[in-house]
Amino acid sequence: MDGPDALTATELDRLRRYLSALVATRHGPVHSAVAFNAVYFGYELDGQGYGGSPLNPDAFPVVTLDECIPAVPVGAMVRIATGSQPLYAEIRYKEGRHPAAMERTGDVPEWISGAPAGARSDGSVPGPADAPVRRELLVPDVHAFGDALSLTEAQLARLRLQQRWIDRNGHLLVDARYSSPETAGQDALTAYANYLLREARSQLLSPAVPVSIVDLASTDDEMLLHGALVQMLRTISSVLNSCEELRCWGHYAQPRSTLAAALGNDGPLGRGDMSRLATSLQLAGRPTDRRRRGMPLATTVYTAVGPWLTTVTGAAPLLTGVDYAAAVCQANLAVADVVRGESKDGLFASGARVHLDDAFEGGGVWRSRNPGSEETVDDPFTPSGTGWHTASRPPGPPSRRPAPAAAPAPGPQEEAPTVDPDPSPVDAPLGATGEARAELLRVSDSEVIWRVPLRLSHIMNGTLPLRPLICDELRAVLPRGAEVRLELRHKGGEIDEAQEVQDTVPDLSDSPGHLSGIDWPLTFFPGIELLLQWLRGGRVIQATTVPLETPVIVDGVEIRHRYSQEILTRENAPGSTREADSPTGLGERDLVMRAVRRCGLLTVDGHALLDRSVMPVAVYGRQPSAQQATALEAAVDELIAAARLRPAVGSRDQDDLPHYPARPGEPPIPLIGYAPVVVPTQRATPGPAHPGHGWHQAPKPYQVHGFLRRLSPGATPSDAQRAAYRRHCRRLGKADGCELPSGYTFVTAHTRAR
Numbered sequence: 001m002d003g004p005d006a007l008t009a010t011e012l013d014r015l016r017r018y019l020s021a022l023v024a025t026r027h028g029p030v031h032s033a034v035a036f037n038a039v040y041f042g043y044e045l046d047g048q049g050y051g052g053s054p055l056n057p058d059a060f061p062v063v064t065l066d067e068c069i070p071a072v073p074v075g076a077m078v079r080i081a082t083g084s085q086p087l088y089a090e091i092r093y094k095e096g097r098h099p100a101a102m103e104r105t106g107d108v109p110e111w112i113s114g115a116p117a118g119a120r121s122d123g124s125v126p127g128p129a130d131a132p133v134r135r136e137l138l139v140p141d142v143h144a145f146g147d148a149l150s151l152t153e154a155q156l157a158r159l160r161l162q163q164r165w166i167d168r169n170g171h172l173l174v175d176a177r178y179s180s181p182e183t184a185g186q187d188a189l190t191a192y193a194n195y196l197l198r199e200a201r202s203q204l205l206s207p208a209v210p211v212s213i214v215d216l217a218s219t220d221d222e223m224l225l226h227g228a229l230v231q232m233l234r235t236i237s238s239v240l241n242s243c244e245e246l247r248c249w250g251h252y253a254q255p256r257s258t259l260a261a262a263l264g265n266d267g268p269l270g271r272g273d274m275s276r277l278a279t280s281l282q283l284a285g286r287p288t289d290r291r292r293r294g295m296p297l298a299t300t301v302y303t304a305v306g307p308w309l310t311t312v313t314g315a316a317p318l319l320t321g322v323d324y325a326a327a328v329c330q331a332n333l334a335v336a337d338v339v340r341g342e343s344k345d346g347l348f349a350s351g352a353r354v355h356l357d358d359a360f361e362g363g364g365v366w367r368s369r370n371p372g373s374e375e376t377v378d379d380p381f382t383p384s385g386t387g388w389h390t391a392s393r394p395p396g397p398p399s400r401r402p403a404p405a406a407a408p409a410p411g412p413q414e415e416a417p418t419v420d421p422d423p424s425p426v427d428a429p430l431g432a433t434g435e436a437r438a439e440l441l442r443v444s445d446s447e448v449i450w451r452v453p454l455r456l457s458h459i460m461n462g463t464l465p466l467r468p469l470i471c472d473e474l475r476a477v478l479p480r481g482a483e484v485r486l487e488l489r490h491k492g493g494e495i496d497e498a499q500e501v502q503d504t505v506p507d508l509s510d511s512p513g514h515l516s517g518i519d520w521p522l523t524f525f526p527g528i529e530l531l532l533q534w535l536r537g538g539r540v541i542q543a544t545t546v547p548l549e550t551p552v553i554v555d556g557v558e559i560r561h562r563y564s565q566e567i568l569t570r571e572n573a574p575g576s577t578r579e580a581d582s583p584t585g586l587g588e589r590d591l592v593m594r595a596v597r598r599c600g601l602l603t604v605d606g607h608a609l610l611d612r613s614v615m616p617v618a619v620y621g622r623q624p625s626a627q628q629a630t631a632l633e634a635a636v637d638e639l640i641a642a643a644r645l646r647p648a649v650g651s652r653d654q655d656d657l658p659h660y661p662a663r664p665g666e667p668p669i670p671l672i673g674y675a676p677v678v679v680p681t682q683r684a685t686p687g688p689a690h691p692g693h694g695w696h697q698a699p700k701p702y703q704v705h706g707f708l709r710r711l712s713p714g715a716t717p718s719d720a721q722r723a724a725y726r727r728h729c730r731r732l733g734k735a736d737g738c739e740l741p742s743g744y745t746f747v748t749a750h751t752r753a754r
Contacts, residue, residue, distance in 0.1 A: 004235055004238050004239060004242075007235075012239070015039070015239055016239055016242065016243055018038075018039070019035055019039075019236070019239055019240055019243060019246075019253075020243045020245050020246060021045055022035060022038050022043065022045065023035075023240075023243075023245075023246055023253050023254065023255055024245070024255050025045045026141075027143075027322055027323075028092060028093075028141075028254075028321075028322030028323065028325050028326045029092075029093065029249070029252035029253060029254045029322075029325050029326055029329045030092075030240075030252065030253050030254075031074045031075060031092065031093065031188070031251050031252050031253075032188075032189060032233055032234075032236050032237035032240060032251040032253075033073065033074050033075030033188065033189065033192040033233065033251070034074065034075050034090065034092060035236045035237075035240060035253070036075065036192075036232065036233050036236045037050075037075055037077075037090065039236065040209065040210075040213075040232075041053045041054065041055055041203075041209060042054075042209075042210060043144075044146075047146065047147070048146040049143065049144045049145050049146045050077075050090070050144055050145045050146070051145050051146030051147075051148050051149060052146075054203075054206045054208030054209050055077060055145075055203055055206075056202075056203065056206075057077070057079065057086070057088045057145065057149060058079075058086075059202060059203065060077045060078050060079045060088065061076070061078055061079065061199060062078070062079045062080075062081050063078045063079070063080055063138065063172055063174060064080070064081055064165070064172075064174070065080075065163075065164065065165055065166060065167060065172050065173060065174070066173060066174065066663070066664060067174060067175070067664070068133060068174070068175040068176075068177055069174050069175070069176065069177065070176075070177055070199070071134075071136070071176035071177060071178045071183075071184070072091055072138070072176070072195070072199075073091070073094075073188065073191045073192045073195050074091050074092065074093060074094055074188060074192065074251075075090070075091060075192050075195075076090070076091045076192075076195060076199075076200065077089075077090055077091075077200070077203065078090075078091060078140065080140065080142075080165055080166060080172070081165060082159060082165045083164070083165070085151065085155075087140075087142055087151060087159070087165065087166070088142070088144075088145050088149050088150075089140030089141055089142045089144060090140065090141045090144040090145075091138050091139070091140055091141075092139050092140065092141045092322050092325060093138075093139040093252070093322065093324070093325035093328075094136055094137060094138045094139065095136065095137050095306060095328070095360060095361065095362060095363045095364075096134060096135065096136060096137075096358075096360050096361035096362060097135045097136060097137045097173060097306075097362070098112050098115075098134075098135055098361060098362070099135060100112060100121075106303050106304055106305075106307045106308035106311060107301065107302070107303060108302040108303065108304045108307075108361070108362060108365055108387075109121065109302070109387075109391075110300065110302050110387035110388075110390060110391045111123070111387060111388055111391035112302070112358075112361055112365070112387065112388070113302045113357045113358040113361060113365040113367065113385065113386070113387030113388060114357055114358045114361075114365075114383065114384070114385020114386065114387050114388035114389065115361075115385075115387075115388040116132070116181060116184065116185055116388075117132040117133070117134040117176075117178055117181065117184035117185070118130065118132030118133060118134065118181070118184070119388065121391075123391070125181065126181050127181075128180065128181065128182075129180075130180070130181065131177055131178060131179060131180065132177075132178050132180075132181055132184050133175050133176065133177050133178075134175070134176050134178070134184065135173070135174075135175055135176075136173075136174055136175075136176045137171055137172070137173055137306075138171065138172040138173075138174060139170075139171050139172075139321070139322055139324060139325050140166070140170070140171070140172060141322055142156065142170070142321075156170065163661040164661075167661075168320075169319060169320045169321070169324060170320055170321045171321075171324065188250075188251055189230055189233040189234060189237065189251070190230055192233060193226055193229035193230045193233060194226070196229060197222070197225060197226055197229065213225060213228060213229060213232075216228065216232070237251055240253040241253075245257075247259055247333060249329040249332050249333050249336075250359055252325070252329050254326065254329060254330070258326075259330055259333065262326070262327075262330050263330060263334055267314070268312055268313065268314035268315040268318060269309065269312060269315050269318050269327055269330070269331070272441070273312050273315075274330070274331060274334035274335075276439065276440070276441060277305075277308060277331060277334065277335060278334060278335050278338040278339075279440070279442070279443065280303070280440065281303055281335060281354045281366050281368050282348055282350060282352045282354060282368065283352070283368075283440070283443060284301035284303060284368040298369065298370065298371055298372075298374075299369070299370060300367065300368070300369045301367075301368045301369075302357060302365050302366070302367055302368075302387050303365065303366050303368065304361060304362025304363060304364070304365050305328055305331050305332055305335075305362065305363040305364045305365075305366070306324075306328055306362045306363030306364075307362055307363075308331075309324075309327055309328065309331060309363070310604075311604070313564070313604070315327075316604070316605055328363035328364065331363075332356075332363070332364050335354075335366060336356075336381060339354055339355070339380055339381075343380075345377055345378070345379075345380055346372075346377050346380030347372055347373060347377075350370075351370055351371040351372065351373060352368060352369070352370040352371070352372055353367075353368070353369045353370070353371075353372020353373070353375055353377065354366060354367070354368050354372075354380065355367055355377045355380035355381070355384065356380060356381050356382070356383050356384075357383060357384055357385060357386050357387055358383050358385060358387070359383045360383075365387070367384075367386055367387065438450050438451065438452040438465070438467055439451045439452070440467065440469075441531075443469070445536070446535065446536060447533060447534065447535050447536060448467075448469060448470060448533070448534050448536060449531070449532065449533045449534075450467055450532050451529055451530065451531050451532065452464075452465060452529070452530055452532065453527050453528065453529045453530075453563065453564035453567050454520070454524060454526065454527070454528050454529075454530065454567075455526055455527075455567055455571060456526040456571035456572075456576055456581060458520075459520050459524055459525075459526065459578060460578060460579070460581075461516070462516060462517055462518040462519060462520065463514045463515060463516050463518060464486070464504070464514055464515040464518055464530075464541075464543070465512050465513075465514045466506075466508075466512060466513045466514055466515065467512070468512060468513075470513075470534055470541075471508045471512065471513035473536060473537075474506060474508055474513075475508050477537055477538075477539075478506065478508075478539065482506075482539065483503040483504060483505060483506070483539070484503075484504050484505075484506045484515055484539050484540070484541060485501060485502070485503055485504070485539055485540045485541070486501070486502045486503075486504050486515060486518060486540075486541055486543060487500065487501055487540060487541070487542045487543070488500055488501075488502065488521075488543050488544075489542070489543070489544040489545070490521055490523070490524075490544075490545050491544065491545060491546070491547050491561075492545075492547040492560055492561070493521070493523050493545060493560065493561065494521065494522070494523050495521045495523070496521070498519075499519050499520075499521055502517075502518060502519060503517075504516060504517050504518055505517045515541070522578070525559075525563070525568070525572060526567050526568060526570075526571035526572050526576065527563040527564040527565070527566075527567035527568035527571065527572065528545060528561055528562075528563050529545070529546060529561070529562040529563055529564060530543045530544065530545060531543070531544045531545075531546055532544075545561045545562070546561060546562040547560055547561055547562075548560060548561060548562060550680045550681070551680075551681055552678050552679060552680050552681065553677075553678070553679045553681050554568065554676050554677065554678050554679075555676060555677050556677075558681065565604070565605050565606035565676060565678075566602055566603065566604050566605070566606050568606060568676070569597050569602065569606035569607075569608055569674065569676060570597060570598060570602065570608075573593065573594045573597040573598050574586055574590035574591075574593055574594045575590065575594050583619070587635075588631045588632055588634070588635035589635045589638060589639055591619045591632070591635070592615065592619065592632060592635045592636055592639060592645075592672075593639065593644065593645070593674065594619075595610065595615060595618040595619045596608055596609075596610045596615075596645060596672055596673070596674045597674050598618075599614075599618045600673070600674065601658075601660060605676075606675075606676040607673060607674065607675050607676075608673065608674045609648055609650070609660050609671045609672070609673040609674075610671065610672055610673075611650070611652075611658045611669055611670075611671060612636070612669070612670040612671060612672050613669065613670070615632060615636065615672070616628070616629050616632055619632060621749045636672060639672075640672070644674075645672050645673060645674055646672070646673045646674075646675065647670065647671070647672060647673075648660065648670075648671040648672070648673050649662055649668050649669070649670065649671060650662050650668070650669050650671045651663045651666035651667060651668050651669060652666060652667055652669050653666055658671075711743055711744060711745050715745075717740055717744070717745035717746065718745075721740070721745050721746045721748075722739070722740055722746070724746050724748050725738065725739075725740050725746035726738040726739070728746065728748075
């Protein structure tokens with residue numbers, strides 16, 4: 001084929017109509033390679049898919065979760081071994097999943113952006129004869145072969161729950177091995193042409209296909225066949241881009257109507273979140289330091305779209321299956337539209353420059369530099385790989401990479417705990433600082449609007465964390481000793497008149513700064529979200545709670561306002577009150593529930609998993625007596641039988657750290673998990689129902705377990721406290737590191753009386 005120009009008008013129109021219908025019919029974005037499969041092998045649009053095609057599913061290569069496999073491109077037909085009935089699938093999407101990028105919830109080390117497969121942070125790359133390995137996420141379409149060759153939804157749900165063959169999102173995370181650095185660097189269409197002529201040669205040259213590539217190219221010469229295949233793939237890509245009903249991001253096409261509906265809604269990953277992403281990219285490289293003569297110090301930040309999406313509250317259900325691919329493409333298109341419409345070649349009026357730096361890693365890495373006027377970018381949408389080229393260029397100073405200005409709530413997705421954002425089981429911040437949960441929503445010349453959930457420590461101590469941006473500007477406008485007025489609005493909730501307007505004391509000497517002396521309403525509970533507004537240059541901050549459209553009942557307690565489920569899980573566990581946070585006086589079942597919720601590996605939607613073997617130590621802070629241990633085991637069994645906890649299986653590595661899901665080759669360990677029971681309700685509950693119903697208990701002496709405490713500026717923890725914290729973490733079986741966070745010390749267990 002010689003491209004679209006070789007087609008007659010009738011043929012081109014027929015192909016365009018079929019491809020438009022294909023993209024509209026298939027759920028999620030359609031890659032040019034997938035569209036080629038549909039045209040060449042025959043994809044039926046009536047729901048049968050490839051079920052009637054000449055493909056032989058039993059000849060497809062086998063791929064396995066978390067194993068090293070020969071690299072497969074988008075478009076590859078695969079078998080996912082499940083231990084019983086094979087799961088046939090077509091790879092619809094893939095991206096790089098470098099571990100160092102996924103740990104940062106969007107902020108990526110610069111050297112990863114544009115790095116070749118197998119590259120390292122020291123600038124080394126695989127040699128020409130090496131077979132580089134790259135961590136990749138594969139998104140399979142398990143419904144591509146019709147009902148006859150697909151598992152039922154119940155079977156798929158069990159596989160996702162087990163996480164042995166596919167992960168909780170229905171994806172495959174693998175170590176992809178390439179034959180050489182050259183093959184790893186090929187563009188997607190060339191890579192797929194090579195794959196069809198080699199690994200999938202039997203299906204490509206099947207005599208049962210409608211028209212073989214040999215007939216189309218009028219040759220069986222290997223090089224000519226390869227050229228013909230590449231040209232056919234490029235023709236498909238060109239036609240997809242020419243369809244008025246479709247929009248393309250790279251080689252992925254989506255219906256404009258679907259994209260408009262997704263970007264126009266007000267829910268998770270809708271208009272608001274996409275605007276926040278685009279704004280955060282412009283603010284991410286904002287200078288925070290100044291040189292001697294007032295000149296800002298340029299900063300550069302690299303943001304990966306895929307990890308960023310996982311931090312959006314409520315987005316987890318929208319990132320499963322091929323929906324994840326759709327969300328990534330939609331987010332990139334939303335950012336591209338802002339860059340195209342509000343900047344000149346990526347340079348915004350604010351001085352920030354934003355451009356795409358890597359189209360593959362993490363769903364796309366965008367580079368933000370401020371000021372960026374000294375740079376020139378010909379096309380902000382052509383990946384430049386600046387991060388890798390800059391970081392690997394010797395010699396060079398270390399990159400200064402501050403946290404993004406609009407840091408959203410960090411955390412993994414829905415079901416599989418990986419990193420516990422709370423480094424202490426009692427009173428540590430959910431992230432590097434208590435402020436890290438804040439979400440910047442709007443920054444303009446006149447105002448700053450952000451959102452933050454309150455923690456138990458904020459309610460107990462009467463404080464409100466402030467973003468660094470607010471602190472910096474308040475220092476400049478507030479006279480010494482001046483107060484900040486907090487105007488509190490609690491829509492649909494109870495609040496005393498005296499609490500509506502409060503004069504508070506700002507503490508801006510530390511990072512993050514905060515307001516103190518706040519009298520929070522009694523109906524405020526750990527996790528309740530506040531929408532905050534500050535008019536720049538003023539001394540008034542307005543804080544508003546946001547009612548839920550539909551109130552929910554969480555573990556039997558009605559909640560009427562937006563909240564953070566992860567904070568609610570941690571800090572509204574049994575024994576948490578407004579005056580104290582202690583297990584004193586709790587029965588065995590409440591002690592077990594408290595330990596799982598306070599010490600287990602935590603996800604953003606409030607799931608928690610704890611190594612069952614460390615349960616006694618997590619409850620008592622020491623090895624219990626035989627009688628206590630027996631009582632705890634009985635309590636665990638009762639909670640599991642009552643469906644308040646659930647059993648699971650993880651593994652333990654050679655460093656004695658637990659992991660979930662279980663890793664191949666590691667000894668299995670029993671886990672117990674907590675999942676919040678959230679039930680929507682329209683029925684009003686009489687009286688002030690809220691999770692803080694137990695905060696009026698009389699104070700009692702109680703045992704305080706070890707916890708983190710913020711140090712005064714310039715202070716450092718002792719070696720003894722560092723060692724105590726490491727022992728504490730290992731006793732609890734925590735898998736997220738055992739070193740004290742910067743700026744904190746560890747307070748060992750003790751008894752306190754009030």
